Amino acid sequence: xxxxxxxxxQMLQAAARDFLAARLNSEKIRALAETDDAFSEDLWKEICDxxxxxxxxxxxxxxxxxxxxxxxxxxxxxxxxLTPGPVLSNTxxxxxLQTAGTDAxxxxxxxxxxxxxxxxxxxxxxxxxxxxxxxxxxxxxxxxGGVTLNGEKxxxxxxxxxxxxxxxxxxxxxxxxxRDAPGVTVxxxxxxxxxxxxxxxxxxxxxxxxxxxxxGDGQMEDARIRAxxxxxAELTGIAQRALEMAVDYAKERKQFNRxxxxxxxxxxxxxxxxxxxxxxxSASYYAAWAADNEPETAPxxxxxxxxxxxxxxTRVTGASLQxxxxxxxxxEHDLHLFLKRAQSDAVMFGDSRWHRERVAQxxxx
Amino acid sequence: MDLTLSPSEEAFRDELxxxxxxxxxxxxxxxxxxxxxxxxxxxxxxxxxxxxxxLSWPKEYxxxxxxxxxxxxxxxxMVRGNVPAxxxxxxxxxxxxxVIHHGTEEQKQRYLEPILSAxxxxxxxxxxxxxxSDLASLKTRAVKRDxxxxxxxxxxxxxxxxxxxxxxxxxxxxxxxxxxxxLTYFLMDMEQDGVDVKPLVQITGESEFNEIFMDEAYxxxxxxxxxxxxxxxxxxxxxxxxxxxxxxxxxxxxxxHINDAISLAKSISHDGxxxxxxxxxxxxxxxxxxxxxxxxxxxxxxxxxIMKNGVPGPEGSLGKWQWAxxxxxxxxxxxxxxxxxxxxxxGSDYALGGDWQYQFLRTRANSIEGGTTDILKNxxxxxxxxxxxxx
Numbered sequence: 006x007x008x009x010x011x012x013x014x015q016m017l018q019a020a021a022r023d024f025l026a027a028r029l030n031s032e033k034i035r036a037l038a039e040t041d042d043a044f045s046e047d048l049w050k051e052i053c054d055x056x057x058x059x060x061x062x063x064x065x066x067x068x069x070x071x072x073x074x075x076x077x078x079x080x081x082x083x084x085x086x087l088t089p090g091p092v093l094s095n096t097x098x099x100x101x102l103q104t105a106g107t108d109a110x111x112x113x114x115x116x117x118x119x120x121x122x123x124x125x126x127x128x129x130x131x132x133x134x135x136x137x138x139x140x141x142x143x144x145x146x147x148x149x150g151g152v153t154l155n156g157e158k159x160x161x162x163x164x165x166x167x168x169x170x171x172x173x174x175x176x177x178x179x180x181x182x183x184r185d186a187p188g189v190t191v192x193x194x195x196x197x198x199x200x201x202x203x204x205x206x207x208x209x210x211x212x213x214x215x216x217x218x219x220x221g222d223g224q225m226e227d228a229r230i231r232a233x234x235x236x237x238a239e240l241t242g243i244a245q246r247a248l249e250m251a252v253d254y255a256k257e258r259k260q261f262n263r264x265x266x267x268x269x270x271x272x273x274x275x276x277x278x279x280x281x282x283x284x285x286x287s288a289s290y291y292a293a294w295a296a297d298n299e300p301e302t303a304p305x306x307x308x309x310x311x312x313x314x315x316x317x318x319t320r321v322t323g324a325s326l327q328x329x330x331x332x333x334x335x336x337e338h339d340l341h342l343f344l345k346r347a348q349s350d351a352v353m354f355g356d357s358r359w360h361r362e363r364v365a366q367x368x369x370x
Numbered sequence: 371m372d373l374t375l376s377p378s379e380e381a382f383r384d385e386l387x388x389x390x391x392x393x394x395x396x397x398x399x400x401x402x403x404x405x406x407x408x409x410x411x412x413x414x415x416x417x418x419x420x421x422x423x424x425l426s427w428p429k430e431y432x433x434x435x436x437x438x439x440x441x442x443x444x445x446x447x448m449v450r451g452n453v454p455a456x457x458x459x460x461x462x463x464x465x466x467x468x469v470i471h472h473g474t475e476e477q478k479q480r481y482l483e484p485i486l487s488a489x490x491x492x493x494x495x496x497x498x499x500x501x502x503s504d505l506a507s508l509k510t511r512a513v514k515r516d517x518x519x520x521x522x523x524x525x526x527x528x529x530x531x532x533x534x535x536x537x538x539x540x541x542x543x544x545x546x547x548x549x550x551x552x553l554t555y556f557l558m559d560m561e562q563d564g565v566d567v568k569p570l571v572q573i574t575g576e577s578e579f580n581e582i583f584m585d586e587a588y589x590x591x592x593x594x595x596x597x598x599x600x601x602x603x604x605x606x607x608x609x610x611x612x613x614x615x616x617x618x619x620x621x622x623x624x625x626x627h628i629n630d631a632i633s634l635a636k637s638i639s640h641d642g643x644x645x646x647x648x649x650x651x652x653x654x655x656x657x658x659x660x661x662x663x664x665x666x667x668x669x670x671x672x673x674x675x676i677m678k679n680g681v682p683g684p685e686g687s688l689g690k691w692q693w694a695x696x697x698x699x700x701x702x703x704x705x706x707x708x709x710x711x712x713x714x715x716x717g718s719d720y721a722l723g724g725d726w727q728y729q730f731l732r733t734r735a736n737s738i739e740g741g742t743t744d745i746l747k748n749x750x751x752x753x754x755x756x757x758x759x760x761x
Binding site for chain 2: 256263288368
């Protein structure tokens with residue numbers, strides 16, 4: 006029984022923290038947020054050189070073949086630095102292919118993704134429907150040697166910079182669709198969080214070959230569990246950063262001749278933020294460990310993590326804003342960027358209430 | 371990270387389980403506190419003979435020298451098996467460790483064995499009517515006289531004082547020194563004329579606690595632990611051990627209560643569906659389940675840290691605070707699930723069974739005993755986050 010990260014995991018943590026701190030500051034993040042796609046060619050190239058998109062990709066596809074704990078370590082740091090751009094979208098596309106893709110698909114799509122030559126993203130959620138696999142309504146129609154896809158997918162991350170989409174269909178099936186395929190229309194859908202862009206992807210009679218299909222009922226669960234862990238870890242990093250900002254501010258800001266952090270109304274709020282941040286961290290790493298070591302508890306652990314971290318992320322950023330007072334409400338201060346990313350992460354792949362219902366089912370309530 | 375038990379930890383757990391299978395004592399007699407306590411003494415002596423008392427104590431002092439993980443396993447197994455607590459809890463968790471850390475060799479020889487065997491029960495005299503959270507402001511005075519000290523004052527919230535032979539007493543020996551420096555840690559013999567014990571009845575109707583009145587009680591010099599004027603530091607060791615020692619038992623008990631509450635929610639119907647099917651109740655039960663699990667995981671994270679740094683850190687305050695909060699919310703929800711039936715006195719023909727009403731009342735103390743939640747937040751703010759002190 007030991008909760009420590011290994012030396013290698015600590016090295017990954019330090020390397021990610023140092024790299025992101027060196028490359029990203031407020032000006033850089035804001036500049037990217039103001040572009041159409043929040044994408045920096047130079048930053049992405051460096052991230053690919055570090056092997057992050059292929060972190061969990063098998064060595065046979067040119068990936069690092071690391072585990073879910075490493076995934077959590079990386080995403081905690083990505084959240085802490087409020088990293089813009091397509092790390093999450095590519096990680097999730099890679100996880101889907103790694104989990105259920107065919108050998109040929111892994112060679113054609115996953116290996117180039119891990120090498121940074123192609124980018125992919127998930128297009129799972131149908132307009133007007135929820136987060137469950139059972140809520141996906143897109144029904145492929147058989148046509149000569151393949152299928153035709155009609156529908157509209159929302160919440161598609163970084164679609165404008167993706168080379169291919171992993172499109173979800175009924176029965177938890179997946180189809181690889183190239184962005185340039187006839188019948189595909191990509192429309193930006195501005196959201197709260199400008200640092201990571203989302204799009205609507207319309208599929209209008211898009212024809213794909215049979216060899217673009219993979220997945221099916223029961224086959225995508227492992228990828229989903231890791232998506233929950235990645236988001237919970239990112240939320241933990243965001244909460245950690247918002248907590249540190251609040252504590253630093255409470256030490257320096259003076260009112261009534263004292264630092265405001267000396268007042269219990271403020272200091273107890275900060276203590277509460279720590280409680281929730283540490284809880285999110287415990288839950289995220291426990292789920293990461295379970296995903297790789299205890300498959301029977303992994304679904305429960307992952308939903309516990311996503312439920313708790315979603316609440317912690319939104320509450321801690323909100324509490325930090327309150328500690329900052331008026332300055333925290335200004336566009337000029339960075340806090341709102343974290344608040345908005347937390348809000349986005351909290352609803353993605355199921356909000357806290359949705360995951361609590363899963364916990365209730367899995368825990369036999 | 372490896373959250374599985376090592377082969378030696380598994381062996382420890384299996385040995386404990388099989389010992390408990392053949393030695394489980396059943397439950398103490400109800401409705402007679404004195405007999406129940408006598409029963410617990412017997413049970414502790416049996417535990418001791420089996421080698422399961424003083425788990426954390428070094429082997430040379432009659433303990434088992436168990437690792438922190440083994441101690442955690444022990445606590446979890448005791449709750450899992452519904453095994454009653456031994457009699458001399460405070461001696462085992464606090465008194466023994468303090469004597470081992472700060473005591474002289476003579477003191478170790480004199481006091482440790484009777485703690486393990488439950489021949490001598492211990493209690494703790496720290497809090498006073500005017501010194502609760504601000505413990506260092508305590509007023510009980512000890513004055514030097516004839517190779518010893520004469521003590522006058524009052525202590526409160528003293529668990530087991532009516533059964534105890536020894537009291538871990540912190541008293542002021544230097545009224546002129548700064549308040550943290552004028553204190554001394556004594557072992558006071560409770561069996562003397564200068565000591566008077568009165569039970570305190572709490573909101574559950576029980577008397578777990580007492581008041582102790584000391585009127586010129588005598589303590590010889592050799593009963594000082596850690597030297598004159600060092601009482602604060604010695605007392606802190608006691609409190610740290612208390613918090614670390616109780617966390618795993620608390621966690622296991624919480625888990626049991628959550629499972630019981632889930633069964634309760636499934637067994638009670640309102641408006642054509644069980645409480646467990648009501649979306650709002652369901653959501654709250656799931657949230658409590660999650661928080662109890664996180665409390666467990668955070669405890670284990672804390673252990674890893676203690677094993678590296680040697681001592682429990684201020685982070686332990688987070689766990690105690692979280693535990694109190696989850697425990698209270700759980701009992702509130704359980705009574706809410708029972709609805710109007712939650713009012714009936716336990717044992718009434720109309721009551722639904724279970725001890726939710728008792729738990730509801732008893733858990734009100736969780737955010738007060740062993741450090742109030744309010745003080746724990748101060749500790750977290752000042753010592754973990756480094757925020758400035760108001761004082």
